[in-house]
Amino acid sequence: MKKHAILPLFIMVFTFVLGAKAQDETGEEPKWNHYFEADFYFEDDFYVLPMYRADRNHLHLEARYNYEDFQTFSAWGGYNFFGGDKLEYFVTPMAGVALGNTDGFVTGAEMTFTLGGFELYNESEYLLGFESKEENFFYAWTDLTYAPKDWLWFGLSSQITKPYQFDGEFRTGIILGGGYKNFELSGYYFEGWSGPAFLMFALSFSFPE
Secondary structure (H helix, E strand, O other), X not given: OHHHHHHHHHHHHXXXXXXXXXXXXXXXXXXXXXXXXXXXXXXXXXXXXXXEEEEEOOEEEEEEEOOOOOOEEEEEEEEOEEEOOOEEEEEEEEEEEEEEOOOEEEEEEEEEEEXXXXXXXXXXXXXXXXXXXXXXXXXXXXEEEEEEEOOEEEEEEEEEEEXXXXXXXXXXXXXXEEEEOOEEEEEEEEXXXXXXXXXXXXXXXXXXX
């Protein structure tokens, strides 16, 4: 397990170096932007999925719990690419480790594309289990939303889960959300065609320096 952990730790250190290099090139002190989200799932069993993200210019750090599996913690490091005029983009390739009920090396990306009131968001990952290939899986979450107002948005959502050597599961749902200052609340309803229907509420807030 220690050998498997070397690569993600190296990637995290390399990300810190790139973030420091970006600061030197601009000659300015970048500010941290902190983001916390708690997802409340109302399925057969109620559970909470907390996430924390911290961005400083190109440097991205992230921690999740109950995401890859129940009672599993994951830590990530990544590099932010952002820009655009009419079409704005924010893309973050990442890598890290997951420890708990499921142990593994994780790679993934978070992407946001914004055009006017439309926004496409995707977060995806692939987990390589430390113990066996049977723990491997691919997962992706995608939201497509439209915001008629800065504080109101709605749209469609999907989830794809593909375990190793098993058929994948595809779920679709609808989104309705709103925000006030640095707080946001979104409600998701996922259909029951490929499994039991369920509700999820995402409460988040950001606090830039």
